[in-house]
Amino acid sequence: MKDHPSSHTTLSAMDERSRLIFREIVDAYLETGDPVGSRTISRRGISLSPASIRNVMADLAELGLLDSPHSSAGRMPTHQGLRLFVDGLMEVKRMKLPPADKRRIQQRLSAAQGRPPEDFLGEASEMLSGLVGGAGLVASPKSNASAVKHVEFVSIGPSQALAIIVSEDEDVENRLLNVPVGMPVSALQEASNYLNARMRGRTLAEVRKDVLTEIRDKKAQLDETASSLVEAGLAHWTGEDPDRGRSLIIRGRANLLGDDQLAEDINKVRDLFSYLDKTESLIKVLDEARDAEGVRLFIGAENKLFSLSGSSVIVAPYMNSDRKVVGALGVIGPTRLNYARVIPMVDYTAQVVGRLLNGGPAEEIEDKR
Template sequence: MTHPPSSPSGLMALDERSRSIFRDLVETYLDTGEPVGSRTLSKTSGLNLSPASIRNTLADLTSAGLLASPHVSAGRMPTHAGLRLFVDGLLQVGDLEADDRTAIDTRVSAVGRRPEDVLSEVSNLLSGLAGGAGLVASPAQDAPLRHVEFVNLSPTEVLAVLVTEDGNVENRLMRPPPGLPPAALIEAGNYLSARLRGRTLAEALSAIREEISAKQAQLDGAASALVEAGLADWAGPEQRTLIVRGQSRLLESVEAAEDLERIRLLFDDIERQEGLLSLLDEARQAQGVRLFIGSENPLFSLSGSSVIVAPYRNRENQIIGAIGVIGPTRLNYARVIPIVDYTAQMVGRLLAGPR
C-alpha cells in the first residue's frame, strides 16, 4: 500500500507501554466509534496497569498530537496524525475475507462486460461492503477506433457514433454545419473510419487536420465541414465520469449534531466532482492502494473524512481508472483496504475481456 508521508511522530518515539495502549485505544475506537477511557483500556490492554497509570500515558500521547479528547470528561480518540501512525506502523492488513471475496466475485461477474454496467455495480458494491460511499472514475475514452458513423437527428443535431476496437460504443451529439445534405454524413463517416481505424482519437486528430488544411482530403465542402466540426468537438478534455453510490450510508454513522455537520460537509465535498476525480487520478500514479486521512488531502480539510483508493488496469497493464471508498475516519481499514484492492483487480480483468 502506498500513502502520503507519515506523521513525524514515529513509533520509535513511543515505548512499549505507550505503543500497546495506543494500539488498543485506536482499535477500540475504530470498532465502537466512541472516545475510549482509561477504565476501558485497563481492562483490555493486558498490561495490568491502573486507570491512573493509563491516564498518564494517554496524556503523553495527547501532548504528542496523536490523541484528542472531544470533551473534558470524555475519553480520547485518535487524531488524523494518530490514525496515520496507526495505519502505517500498527495496522495488520490480512487477506480478503472469504465472504467478501464471494460477494465481489458474484455481483461483479453477474453484470456482464459493458463498462458502464460494471462500474456502476462496483460503486454500489463498495458502498455496501465498506459502509461508506463508493467512488469509481471511468477510464478516459482513448481506445483504438474501428468505425465512425454520423446519424441525422434534426436540422440542428447530428449523432456521432464511435465504435472502438473492443466493441464499446460512444455516442456524441453534434451541431452540424447549416444545410448539410444526407450524402455528406456517409462521406464524412467513411473518411473518418478509414483514417481512425486502429488508432485513438488523440493519435489521429493532428494528421487528419493537416490533411484537411492542405486540401488533400478527398471530401466535398459539406463533408469536410462536418469532419472539422467533429474534430473541434472531440479535441476537448477527456470525457470521464465519476460514479458515486451509497451517500445515504454515510448518514448511518451520525450519532451527534457535530457528526451531522461533518456529513453535510462531506456531501459538499462529493458534489465537487472535479476534485474527487483529481484525487482518484492521484491513485493512478501509485502501484497499489492509497489512503488519505482527513486533512492529508485539501478536499477533506473540513469534513475530516478518509478515502481509500486503488487503480485498475487494462489488458496492456496500463492504469486507466480508479475506484475507492469515502467515509468517516472510523472506517474498518483492515477490512476495507483488501476489499478495494481486490475489487480494482476484478474491474481490470472484466473490462479487459477474455485473452
C-alpha cells in the same frame, strides 16, 4: 499504498511501549467509535497501571496523535494518528481479503456482467456501499481511454458532417460537425483515412498531440480542408475537458446518516452531501488513484474536499485489458472505518471490475498484494 514521510518520522520517535498503547487505543476506537480511557486499555491486556497508561497517552497527545473531545473524556486518534496507524502499524501490504469476501464480490459482480456499463458500475457502487457501510463511489471510464478501432467522417447535408469513432470495446461516439458548404466527399474520405492510419489501436489521448503537431508543422500531407476537418473531429471527440461526459455513481448515502460519528453533527452531514454533489471535483479525487500504486487513502483534512466533514475516502483504480487506468472506485465514510478490511476490499473490487469490464471471468483474479 504510498506511505507519508511524516509517518515514519513520528514512528521513529515512539518507543515500543508507546507503539503498543497507541495501537490498542486506535483498535478500541475503530471498534466502538468512542473515546478510549486508560482503564479500557488496561483491560485489553496491557500490563501497566492506568496511571502509567495515562502518562503515555499524554505523550502521544503531545505528538499530535491523540485528542480529547472533552476534558473528562478519554482519548481518540487524530487524523494524523490514523494516518500513522495505517502507514506504520497496520501492515497494509500484508493484508489479504478473506476468501468469503472474495467470493461475495465475484458472485455479485459476475451476475451484473454483460449489463450496460452504467448499470454494471452502479451495481459495483451499491455492493461496496453494502459491504462497507458507507457510500460507494464509482467514476465511469474516460470516453477516450479505449483504443480506437475505426474513424469515419460522413456527409449528412450541404454544411454538416457526422464524425464517428468506434472503440475496440465496440462503443460508438458520434459528433455533429459544421463544415464548409459543398465540402467534397474526397476531403471527408482523406480525413478518415489519415486518422485511421494513425489512431487504430491507440487511444485518443495518445494520438491527439501527435496528430495536431503534424498538422501544425505541415507534415500531415493533407489539404487545408481535410486538416480542418481532422482538427474539428479531434476537438469534438476529446473536448477541452477530458472528463466531459463522464459520470459519477454514488450509492448508499443513507448509510452516512446512520453513522453515529457523522450524525452527531448534522452540519458535517450537510457538508458531506454537498461535496458528493460536486461531481467534477469528486471525479478528480477518484482519479488521483491513477498516480498511486494501488489504493489511495485520504483521511479527513488530507483532502480539501472533505476537510470539514471529517470523512475518510478510500480509492482504487480499475484498468482496461492493456493495464491502463480508465476509472476509479472507492468508498467514503467516517474516519473510524475498519481500514484493515475496507482497504483490501476496495482494492480487490477494482481488480474484479476491471477484469469483468474487459470480458474476463472474475474467478481467475488473485489478490495481488
